[in-house]
Amino acid sequence: MDRRTYSHQLITLKEACKDKAWAFAPSNVALCKYWGKTDEVLNVPTTSSLSISLGGYGSYVILEKSTQDILFVQEKEVASGSQLYLKTFDFMRLFCPINVSLCIKSYSNIPIGAGLASSASYFAALTLALNDLFGWGVNLETLSCLARLGSGSACRSFYHGFVTWEACENPLESYGIPLMIDWQDLCVGLLILDQREKSISSTNAMLHTLKTAPLYKSWIAQSERDFASLKQAICEKNFKAMGEITEYNALSLHSVMMSARPWSDSSSCFKDGRAADCRRRHSCTGTSTAASAPRRVTICGPSERQASRNSLNRAFAS
Numbered sequence: 001m002d003r004r005t006y007s008h009q010l011i012t013l014k015e016a017c018k019d020k021a022w023a024f025a026p027s028n029v030a031l032c033k034y035w036g037k038t039d040e041v042l043n044v045p046t047t048s049s050l051s052i053s054l055g056g057y058g059s060y061v062i063l064e065k066s067t068q069d070i071l072f073v074q075e076k077e078v079a080s081g082s083q084l085y086l087k088t089f090d091f092m093r094l095f096c097p098i099n100v101s102l103c104i105k106s107y108s109n110i111p112i113g114a115g116l117a118s119s120a121s122y123f124a125a126l127t128l129a130l131n132d133l134f135g136w137g138v139n140l141e142t143l144s145c146l147a148r149l150g151s152g153s154a155c156r157s158f159y160h161g162f163v164t165w166e167a168c169e170n171p172l173e174s175y176g177i178p179l180m181i182d183w184q185d186l187c188v189g190l191l192i193l194d195q196r197e198k199s200i201s202s203t204n205a206m207l208h209t210l211k212t213a214p215l216y217k218s219w220i221a222q223s224e225r226d227f228a229s230l231k232q233a234i235c236e237k238n239f240k241a242m243g244e245i246t247e248y249n250a251l252s253l254h255s256v257m258m259s260a261r262p263w264s265d266s267s268s269c270f271k272d273g274r275a276a277d278c279r280r281r282h283s284c285t286g287t288s289t290a291a292s293a294p295r296r297v298t299i300c301g302p303s304e305r306q307a308s309r310n311s312l313n314r315a316f317a318s
Helices: 003-008 083-092 118-134 140-147 152-156 202-212 216-235 239-258 267-281 302-315
Strands: 020-032 037-039 049-066 070-073 101-108 162-165 187-192 287-289 295-300
Touching (some): 020 118, 020 152, 049 187, 083 118
Antiparallel strands (some): 020 049, 049 162, 287 295
C-alpha cells in the first residue's frame, strides 16, 4: 500500500476551515528501542517500543495559508531543496488539497537532529496542527497513524508519560498507546553533552544495521522480551527492574550496531554504561538511556535528583 492510499483510508481531504493553526507535541525517548521496519514505506516497526515523554520539551508548529510553500525552523527559512523541506511538504501533500500552500513555522526547545527525537515531536505537532487547520475531527489514534508517515517515533509523541508502540502486521493498527500509570514522583532529567547534529541519521543507521549486522535477528527476539518485561515493571512501579531493563536494552542495541559492517559509532553507549556504573557505586538508584547520539535521559525518584546530578557530573567530568 502506498502512503497516499493509506492516509486516505484514515481521513477525508477537506479545504482549510481556518487561516491559521498551531500545536505543540512533546519529544519522547524510548526506554525499549524501535529499530527496524517491516514496511519502510508506512514506517511499521519490526519491534515493539516503549517511551517516556519529555514533558514540556518538544516542538511547536504554526501553520498559515500562504501563496507558496515556505518552511521556517527556529525563525530561519529552510532551503526548498533541503531534505527537511522536501520531507515536510511530501508529508503535508498527503493530506492537503493541491491548491493549498502553507507557511510552516517550527520552534523546538531541544537540539534539532541531535538524538532527542526532535523529528518525532515535529511531525506530531505538524499533524495536530493540520487536524486543526483542516478540521478533520479525528481521534489521537488516527493522528498517531498519520504522523508515523513522517517519523515512526512521532506516533508516540501525542501523549505525556509512558507510551507503547507495538509491532503488528496491520498498518492501520500501528499507533502509540499511552500507559495509564500515575507515577507522579518519577523524575526525568536531560543531559546534553553535544548539541551538534548526529553524524548519521537514525533512519540511515537503522537501515545499515538491518543490512549488515549479524546480531540483529537475535536482538529482535530479545527486544520483544525486554518490551514485555519493561511494560510489566512500569505497571508495577518497579523502579529497579525498569532501570535494569532500560539500560540493558540500550546497551544491547549499541552492541548490535557495533556488529554492523562498517560498524556504527556507538561510543556513547560506553559513556552510558559508565554513568550507570557510577550511580550504582555511589548508591544512587537512577537509570539512563541513550540512542544514536551522546545525549542522556536519566530517570530517578525525587529524593535522587541531586545524587543523580552528582553521579553524572563525576561520570562525564572528563
